[in-house]
Amino acid sequence: MTLENDTEVGSIIGSNSHIDYVGEIYTETMRESPPEPTDFEFGQFVYVLKEVQGQQRAFIGIIYDTQLVDPDQGRSGPRLAQPDEQNIFQPSYVDEKQVLTGIALLGYAEVEDGELVNPEHSIPRWTLEIDDVVRKLSEEDVIRFHEVDEEVRLEYYQRIVDVAGGFAEDILSQVLTELKEEKPGEADALDVIQKNLEWQTKMGGVE
Amino acid sequence: MVVGIVSEPGEGSNEFVIVTPDDTEIKTGEFVYYTSDVEVRNDDGEIEEQEKKIFARVTGREQQRGFPDQFMADPGVSPNAVARKLGISTDGVDLYNITATVIGYYDEQLNDFTNPRIVPEPGTEISLASDSDLEDYLTEAEPEEGSAFIGDLIHRPPERTKIHLPIDAFTSTHLSVLASTGSGKSYTASVLVEEMMQPDSRAAILVLDPHGEYGSLDDMEEEELSDKFRGDDGYSPEVQIKRPDDIQIRISELSLGDLFSIIDDPSDPQEQVLAEAWNQLQSEEDDYISINNIQDKVEEVGEEKDLESSARALDWRIDKALDRDLFDHSNHLSLPELLEPGQCTVLQLDTMDLRDQQMLVSVLFRKINQERVAHEKDRESELEFPVFGLLEEGHRFAPADGDARSLPVLSTILSEGRKFGVGIGIISQRPSKIDDDVLSQCKTQIIMQIQNPLDQDAVKKGVEDVGEDLLSELPGLTPGQAIIAGDSVNTPFLTRIRERHTEHEAESLEATKRWQQNWKEQQRGPEGVAEPEDEEGAENRDQPLD
CATH class of the missing domain: 1.10.150 (DNA polymerase; domain 1)
Structure with missing residues (x-):
């Protein structure tokens, strides 16, 4: 399976910072087969394929937030068309309903023969662009992205905490749980990180 | 090699704090230096500024930065592994604050350290003192020239910084070896004796040995050790061991x-x-x-x-x-027989009762002192050379409660002996039981592991120039490690005592081995005795008598 076959979940429509992007999830009007809700769930790893300096790279991020946008909301005036016919007479009301996602950029990897190689967890120097297609990263590739120098790493840890704020614990916990299952040999060390994370977030709320 | 940077002055007036990235090089007790201009008097007697190495001793170490405790939540997982996973560099994480106390620069004219009375400025580079500087400056002794090679510095790799004690200094101003049982005091004393018997000093030594631990010193006469002890001019040390039966007082x-x-x-x-x-x-x-x-x-x-x-x-x-x-009315230990340059006499007192031992020391040392005084006053004397007496179990002969015949004569020798060439070495595991004056008159101290708080206090009182930081090491020293302080050294330091050339005898008895041996011997029973059942005619024993 190569990266190109992964589900396209949306496109980049803006950013809040170099590592904090906003994506719009494809709807029925944009794609024949729009993504399923499980394709853009909270904590889903996604990527954008780009060629930089002649090298195909995957910019890998994670969905840390979602926002629903309905321009029709709060308009109480009369409609010319019946609801069933709105698609035809006022398509914008339908089009403009959006699911926006916050994507935190975690790192990047080179792509060779459709495979992720040399994953890096540092901030990429290059930016994503508007309309870049966001794809769902398969579970297999999630694991591959975390294998740096032959061991599991989450060097982006602090960046998620900074970008995702209060949601960081849940996202990281989810990632850690999955990594622990997939890499039982490194579960102990990951467990130390996970417990520390839980303690800090949860105790931070109590204290 | 620069090992750290001064960050601030410390609490004490001679203290300063160094920040260093790792702890591998700088241990407590280690010597470091910085360079600074100081005003010194040159050979012409004029005062001029010279750049000098100012030495300091490391007295404490505190971690300033390191991994958080949370990284150590699982004993099976190293904090390094956790840090790596989070993308935190594991190299150079630890930062240490090292406290050091200024000793001073070495003044060639005084042959001692002089304290510049100012601590270095923040930002000053601190280097590790070189082995050769330490060998030159810690003591005033040259190898092979009347010096005792006692061992090496504890915080350096073995045999890197060799320590030589000036024999002239500690034999004239007296010596104490203080250590709890089993930490190697008789071993250390034997090393000293070995050194003093070498061709470059050829001492006249008398060892009072209440436990019979020093018998193996006669190995020095052995052919196998001839490379250590024989001189080019045919010198070879003599060792006399006197058993209690040989010892009499006239x-x-x-x-x-x-x-x-x-x-x-x-x-x-x-x-x-x-x-x-x-x-x-x-x-x-x-x-x-x-x-x-x-x-x-x-x-x-x-x-x-x-x-x-x-x-x-x-x-x-x-x-x-x-x-x-x-x-006895005529037999006695005659001084010329006991004491001679190049001869070590061991008086084994193991079966003698305490009062007799004290009496012997009293009589012997009074006579030694008298003869030495006579010699120095140009009267006829049996002892025309200085002598050194080593008293094992020193608290028996100079007890704190004063109840010993030998105390007055020892007190006299310790306070006046330097003038007359009588040196005393007191060895004891109970410094708190030694007379205060006697202890404080021993101007060179070799202090080994001491755990008893009373004894630690006695050492603190009796030993003037050892700082708190070194004394706090006392309970933690392992056998063979010692603090050497006093007049024979320029500043106190921690030493690893060298290995003995002669065999060491004072090991504890191997009780279990002895028990097994004896049990087996008893089981064998006396020969020729048969079990009752095995005796001839045993089967008829219970037959009724007709």
Whole structure:
């Protein structure tokens, strides 16, 4: 399976910072087969394929937030068309309903023969662009992205905490749980990180 | 090599704090230096500024930055592994604050350290003192020139910084080796003896050995060790081991005080009679006084003074006190036989009771002192060379409660001996039981592991120039490690005592092995005795008699 076959979940429509992007999830009007809700769930790893300096790279991020946008909301005036016919007479009301996602950029990897190689967890120097297609990263590739120098790493840890704020614990916990299952040999060390994370977030709320 | 940077002055007036990235090089007790300009007097007597290395001793280490405790939540997972997973570099994470105390720069004219009385400025580079600087500056001794190679610095790799003690210094200003049992005090003392018997010093040593631990010093005479002890001019050390049976005191060598101390509870008139009789006998200048001589003289004096009953009462007391193997009217340990340059005499006192040991030390050292004083005053003397006496179990001979015949003579020698060439080495595991004055007169100290708080206090009181930081190391020292301080060294330091050339005898008995051996021997039983069942005719034993 190569990266190109992964589900396209949306496109980049803006950013809040170099590592904090906003994506719009494809709807029925944009794609024949729009993504399923499980394709853009909270904590889903996604990527954008780009060629930089002649090298195909995957910019890998994670969905840390979602926002629903309905321009029709709060308009109480009369409609010319019946609801069933709105698609035809006022398509914008339908089009403009959006699911926006916050994507935190975690790192990047080179792509060779459709495979992720040399994953890096540092901030990429290059930016994503508007309309870049966001794809769902398969579970297999999630694991591959975390294998740096032959061991599991989450060097982006602090960046998620900074970008995702209060949601960081849940996202990281989810990632850690999955990594622990997939890499039982490194579960102990990951467990130390996970417990520390839980303690800090949860105790931070109590204290 | 720069190992750290000064960050701020410390709490004490001579202290400063260094920040260093790792702890591998700088251990507590280590020596570091920085360079600074100081005003010194040059050879022409003019004052000029010179750049000097100013040495300091590391007294403490605190971690300033390191991994958080949370990284150590699982004992099976190293904090490094956790940090790596989070993308935190694991190199150079630890930052240490090192506290150091300024010792000073080495003043070639004083042959000692001089404290510049100012701590370095923040930002000053701190380097590790080189081995050769330390060898040159810690003590004033040159190898092979009347020096004792005692070991090496503890915080450096073995044999990197060799420590030589000047034998002249510690034999004239006295020495103490203080350590709890099993931490190697007799081992250390033996190393010193070995060094003093080498061709470059050829000492005259007398070892008082109440436990019989120093017998193996006679290995020095062995052919196998000839490369260590033989001199090019044919010198070879002699070792004499004297067993308790060989040790006797000639009665005429006792002082009146000695006599009083061994005579059982004499009354005043008895003392008067004995004093008179003894003085008369002494004035006759007879080297040989027997018990009978004393008894006859006492009787004579008793009659003269009309104190016959006291004289009679003294009669059996004298018998009781002197009629023992230790005292003899003619045999004695003659000083020329005991003491000679290049000779080490070990007096093994293991079966002698405590009072006899004290009496022996008292008589022997009084005589040594007298002969040495006579020599220095240009009178006829049996000892024309300095001598060094090593007293194992020193608290027996100079106890804090003062109850020992030997204390006064030892006190005299320790306070005046340096003038007359009598050096004393006190070895003890109970410094708190040694007389304070005696302890403080031993100007060179080798202190090893001491756990008893009373003894630690005694060491603190008796040893002036060892800082708190070094003394706090005392309970944690392992056998063979010692703090050396005092007049023979320029600043106190931690040493690893070198290995002995001769065999060490004072190991504890291997009880379990001995028990097994004895049990087996008993099981074998005496030969020729058969079990009752195995005896001939045993089967008929229970037959009724017809």
